Amino acid sequence: MKTVCVGKTRLEYVRLPSSHPREGAPAIVFLHEGLGSVSMWRDFPQKVADATGCEAVVYSRAGYGRSDPAKLPREPGYMHDEGRAVLPALLAGLGLERPILFGHSDGASIALLCAGGTDTPLAGVIAMAPHVMVEDVSVSSIAEASVAYRTTDLPARLGKYHRDPDAAFRGWNDIWLHPDFRDWNIEDYLTRIQCPVMAIQGEDDEYGTMDQIDRIGRGVKDVELVKLADCRHSPHRDQPQAVIDAVAAFVERVSGD
DSSP, X not given: OEEEEETTEEEEEEEXXXXXXXXXXXXXXXEOOTTOOTGGGTTXXXXXXXXXXOOEEEEOOTTSTTSOOOOSSOOTTHHHHIIIIIHHHHHHHTTOOSOEEEEETHHHHXXXXXXXXXXXXXXXXXXXXXXXXOOHHHHHHHHHHHHHHHHSSHHHHHTTTXXXXXXXXXXXXHHHTSGGGGGOBOHHHHTTOXXXXXXXXXXXXXXXXXXXXXXXXXXXXXXEEEEESSOOSOHHHHSHHHHHHHHXXXXXXXXXX
């Protein structure tokens, strides 16, 4: 594990070469969910790298994993800041040119914000279980997570992946349940995205309905929607091979092969 400084904040990251590298293939940058980190992806990025011939680059945002703490409490525009300022600086700091962004949940929203809100050159975006607006089902499930954090061993389980699990949880949970966050919406950014997008969602996603990726389908110019049956909010865990197959096909298309 290495660290890169974005401003004064150190972010942990790892670069995973493919077992079958392809010359000229874009790197795939993985952006974790609201409670994720480098280690919580487990071996999925490596499997994607091996299946696509692309290098996988995985990092933890501030406040997660072993990265420096984030400023709390978060503001409603925290994902805008991550997508429009932090992520472009990270890509530049790592010397990544025209990567594919692969985001899960909050990470998917951040990837879309980078694509639609900056001039960062991108080969494509893979948005898995993304949020483009706040739904009642999202708020209800996040409220249930708050109860679980107080009444179960969830803090101990998160402690395996985060230096400060309380800060990681509160930084995500508190802002999503704040009344000011109900109006959060990034649909205006979708029409500005110039690169190809693939949006993936499980039909049983407990944190969002299919309306999330359907709106992406209506807003983005070059878009492919992948809807997976028998799949919840983490398609890479519930339907890993289906996700890897879809990602491999997307990489082939955007690489011009």
